Amino acid sequence: MILHILNRSPSASRVFQQTLDAMGPEDRLLLIEDAVQGALPQLVRYFEPVIGRLFALREDLASRGLDGRCDSRVMVVDVDGFVTLTEEADKTVSWF
């Protein structure tokens, strides 16, 4: 299982599409930095194919005033959870 890490908002960059295309059926996706916007109910549709294995970083949500505003199907993790996700993955790929 690969952990994919995305840092661009789906409303500002199409790189999320490449990310989704590259993901295997077991792979997970973590949204960090501006990508956390993708966890909002208005934008989460872009990540429909990976719901259930979609995570967002709490600290980056909080710094943007978005904590508590995520779609309920997105799993919110703090930076310790980010480390855990990297422990559980065989490797990580960053998309930017």
Next chain:
Amino acid sequence: MRYALLVQGGPYSHQASHSALRFAEAVLARGHHLATVFFYHDGVYNAARLSAPPQDEPHLLDAWRRLHEDHGTELLVCIAAGLRRGLLDEREAARHGKQGHSLEAPFELTGLGQLIEVGRSHDRLVTFSP
């Protein structure tokens, strides 16, 4: 586990350096060994010796140095990316006929091949880009 980070974002212009440092601290807090941080592209500016940010802002240079002092983390800087951007240690400055130097230990200029080696020899390599 042995972790390595790749930092490709310039300090104070992108979040990458801050994200990487926050991740680094969490890696250490969970008992892992943060063996290496590799700086590439504009990320090499993290190593600028004379960096002097305002006192009420995070001091990235000092934070990286502390990782080395407290945890033995190797701080590797791509030499090709560094030289292009004016980041030279004393040896390179002399070799290129420049006065003064802009990079010093614990930061270390190294070749890009070292990054490949880092990818092979560490359990995890996590990239933070602009």
